[in-house]
Amino acid sequence: MKYFRTFIYAAIVLILSVIQAKAQDHENVPDTDLSAERELSVADSLTIANLKDSLEVARLSEANTRMELELLKFKIESADSIKREEMRQRVESLRATTKGVPVVVESDTLYYLYAGYESYTPQQRAKMTQEIIEKLGSKITLQPDSVSIDKSETLSTILYKGEVIATISELDAIWAGMSQDSLAVVNRGIIVNELARLKAEHGFWVMVKRILLVVLIIVGQVLLFKLTRWLFRKLNRRIEAMKDTKLKPFMVHNYELLDTQRQVNLLLFLSKMFRWVVMALQLLITVPLIFAIFPQTETLANTILGYLWAPVKSILSGIIDYIPNLFTIFIIWLCIRYLIKLLRYLTSEVQNERLKIPGFYPDWALPTFNIIRFLLYAFMIAMIYPYLPGSDKGVFQGISVFVGLIISLGSSTVIGNIIAGLVITYMRPFSKGDRIKLDDTVGDIIEKTPLVTRIRTAKNEIVTVPNSFIMSTKSINYTTSSRQFGLILHAEVTIGYDVPWRVVHQLLIDAAQRTSGLLDDPHPFVLETGLNDWYPVYQINAYTREPYRMSQIYSELYQNIQDCFNEAGVEIMSPTYIATRDGNASTVVDDPNPPIRRK
Numbered sequence: 001m002k003y004f005r006t007f008i009y010a011a012i013v014l015i016l017s018v019i020q021a022k023a024q025d026h027e028n029v030p031d032t033d034l035s036a037e038r039e040l041s042v043a044d045s046l047t048i049a050n051l052k053d054s055l056e057v058a059r060l061s062e063a064n065t066r067m068e069l070e071l072l073k074f075k076i077e078s079a080d081s082i083k084r085e086e087m088r089q090r091v092e093s094l095r096a097t098t099k100g101v102p103v104v105v106e107s108d109t110l111y112y113l114y115a116g117y118e119s120y121t122p123q124q125r126a127k128m129t130q131e132i133i134e135k136l137g138s139k140i141t142l143q144p145d146s147v148s149i150d151k152s153e154t155l156s157t158i159l160y161k162g163e164v165i166a167t168i169s170e171l172d173a174i175w176a177g178m179s180q181d182s183l184a185v186v187n188r189g190i191i192v193n194e195l196a197r198l199k200a201e202h203g204f205w206v207m208v209k210r211i212l213l214v215v216l217i218i219v220g221q222v223l224l225f226k227l228t229r230w231l232f233r234k235l236n237r238r239i240e241a242m243k244d245t246k247l248k249p250f251m252v253h254n255y256e257l258l259d260t261q262r263q264v265n266l267l268l269f270l271s272k273m274f275r276w277v278v279m280a281l282q283l284l285i286t287v288p289l290i291f292a293i294f295p296q297t298e299t300l301a302n303t304i305l306g307y308l309w310a311p312v313k314s315i316l317s318g319i320i321d322y323i324p325n326l327f328t329i330f331i332i333w334l335c336i337r338y339l340i341k342l343l344r345y346l347t348s349e350v351q352n353e354r355l356k357i358p359g360f361y362p363d364w365a366l367p368t369f370n371i372i373r374f375l376l377y378a379f380m381i382a383m384i385y386p387y388l389p390g391s392d393k394g395v396f397q398g399i400s401v402f403v404g405l406i407i408s409l410g411s412s413t414v415i416g417n418i419i420a421g422l423v424i425t426y427m428r429p430f431s432k433g434d435r436i437k438l439d440d441t442v443g444d445i446i447e448k449t450p451l452v453t454r455i456r457t458a459k460n461e462i463v464t465v466p467n468s469f470i471m472s473t474k475s476i477n478y479t480t481s482s483r484q485f486g487l488i489l490h491a492e493v494t495i496g497y498d499v500p501w502r503v504v505h506q507l508l509i510d511a512a513q514r515t516s517g518l519l520d521d522p523h524p525f526v527l528e529t530g531l532n533d534w535y536p537v538y539q540i541n542a543y544t545r546e547p548y549r550m551s552q553i554y555s556e557l558y559q560n561i562q563d564c565f566n567e568a569g570v571e572i573m574s575p576t577y578i579a580t581r582d583g584n585a586s587t588v589v590d591d592p593n594p595p596i597r598r599k
Helices: 002-028 031-095 122-137 170-176 180-202 204-244 260-293 295-351 362-387 394-410 412-427 467-471 480-484 501-514 547-567
Strands: 101-105 108-113 147-151 155-160 163-169 250-252 255-258 435-438 441-448 452-457 462-466 475-477 487-495 525-531 536-544
Touching (some): 031 170, 101 122, 108 180, 122 163, 147 180, 155 180, 163 180, 170 180, 204 260, 255 260, 260 295, 295 362, 362 412, 412 441, 412 467, 435 547, 441 462, 462 467, 487 547, 501 525, 501 536, 501 547, 536 547
Antiparallel strands (some): 101 108, 147 155, 155 163, 250 255, 435 441, 435 475, 441 452, 452 462, 487 536, 525 536
16 A cells, blocks of 8 residues: 555655656747647646546545555454454463473573464474573673564564564463553563573672682682691690500400500591591582572582482481381380399399299299290380381382291291200200210200200310200109219229139229228118129129219229229239130239339
């Protein structure tokens, strides 16, 4: 419409210029040509009249065209209005379920985008806007007031010196609930404020201040490191000086577990470890502090601080939440502890025979106490288990099942020995210190454990016997009866029938009375255990209360028997010796104590 009107005005101006030129030419022609000029003037008048008619027609046509364009524009605006209303209603229906995409610059949310534009999604538009704003904000020569708005028929564009920052479409305006122009003005103000903030943060002097602050923090940290080292060196010197003053050897049952030098070394090691921990904590505070100075690394600083604070917070909250369970565990432990103390007191009373229970021996007191204590601890663990942290977790339960399975599969023999140890304890076949004979082993009991029993033989050999083996083997106790009745030691000799039995009896009794360790009361006695073809068998029996010296007593008894019989001139027969007196020499020794010849 605008171009058509311009064309009409140009045509009219051209026609008027031609007419004026012809009139001037007419004034300059001679009189002889007047008639011809009149004819031309009449023709020009007709032409002008025709042109005026054409101009009127053109004006009328222009008015009609303008009316048609106005009508078309009205129809288009009406259609756009209807379309806009439909889009608005659709947006309203989607508003409750649609989440906008934030345009975030350095953790600062500027505004939200709900719609894409052309081939760009809202996420891509938000990211591009964020990158452009951050790029502009890092410029030292930034001028936020240079941000402008360029508007076209379908799009409003926010620019900074020709560079596109953001775009606003009609659909964005519908989502914002305002006109496109108003939304462009609002977003421009937000972007200008953000750029002004970024300029304040990334300006030259601000950057210089931040660098100086970083340098100051680093210098302070170096000085703090030096101070820490100086303090710990001083602490180490004090620890070394304590070696000869305050430190004393740490004894456990007369065993020097830690002497003063080892204590000094341990304290120095702990001091060194503590120094590294302190320096590490200083770095963990300093490094995030440096990162927090610069906006670009502020997020990293928050992340590092989160790594430090998250476990601490978790531990503290866990401890606070666990206090009721901890109180319950403490009550259970306290009750079991004092119950065990009561049982220990009763055990000591029974052991010392101040408290006598019919049918309950004093040596049963300690093993019974150990069994009851074990059961009480097992009961305490069973009660405490549900209150332990992590007891309801699958991993914790799986480990418990695995440990129980390993114990059940690999401890059948161990359990058998433990059961046998308990049975042996209450059977009381022997006690610690008793001399026994177990199978072909003779020795003293030196240790009884739930699994094995250890015996020291007369040759100082230590024999370890599983308790399950003791249960299936006959054992002889030489000590138990010797305390009350005395142990009878016996030895057999064979004497010929030519010697009166009364003489043999007396000689054997004399030999027993000469032997140290054998008792005169009860009196030794002799038993005749056999009358063989060539000799009778005599058995001397004597009492002793020293079963631990059995080997020495037997050796001395045999020596005294030989001496007594040799002194009496009585020959001791061996089972295979045939006594013939046809010139054979007697077996009696002339001198029982012959001199020893030395080479």
